[in-house]
Amino acid sequence: xxxxxxxxxxxxxxxxxxxxxxxxxxxxxxxxxxxxxxxxxxxxxxxxxxxxxxxxxxxxxxxxxxxxxxxxxxxxxxxxxxxxxxxxxxxxxxxxxxxxxxxxxxxxxxxxxxxxxxxxxxxxxxxxxxxxxxxxxxxxxxxxxxxxxxxxxxxxxxxxxxxx
Numbered sequence: 001x002x003x004x005x006x007x008x009x010x011x012x013x014x015x016x017x018x019x020x021x022x023x024x025x026x027x028x029x030x031x032x033x034x035x036x037x038x039x040x041x042x043x044x045x046x047x048x049x050x051x052x053x054x055x056x057x058x059x060x061x062x063x064x065x066x067x068x069x070x071x072x073x074x075x076x077x078x079x080x081x082x083x084x085x086x087x088x089x090x091x092x093x094x095x096x097x098x099x100x101x102x103x104x105x106x107x108x109x110x111x112x113x114x115x116x117x118x119x120x121x122x123x124x125x126x127x128x129x130x131x132x133x134x135x136x137x138x139x140x141x142x143x144x145x146x147x148x149x150x151x152x153x154x155x156x157x158x159x160x161x162x163x164x
Contacts, residue, residue: 029072058085
């Protein structure tokens with residue numbers, strides 16, 4: 001009996017939902033680890049005075065994880081889980097970081113670190129894309145006919161009304 005109480009795995013509810021765990025070989029970043037955060041944190045500091053007093057500023061790391069969540073899932077800002085902070089706060093901080101150029105600076109820093117670690121071969125590069133015409137554009141597309149039906153005139157009727 002004591003062995004069952006000491007083992008937390010046997011006490012776990014078999015029907016309780018668990019968070020999905022990524023396999024160890026999954027290279028996808030869902031949260032920033034400590035090493036990466038140590039490099040990124042100084043770039044994300046906002047030196048803007050607050051317009052009005054209020055709640056203390058939320059942790060940048062949780063908000064950055066929320067931004068990563070939006071970018072990885074492709075979801076809308078309204079769907080950001082509460083564990084990352086309020087959706088409006090996550091979006092506002094993202095907009096501030098974009099205005100500051102923090103993401104461009106972080107990209108440059110991380111590329112330089114990757115180049116030192118693995119090495120980049122920038123002699124040959126390519127870009128891929130696909131351009132197509134909009135099917136309902138102004139020129140050459142399908143147009144809706146601009147035919148208006150004649151509306152019969154409305155007015156008083158000499159016939160007796162059924163409501164009176």
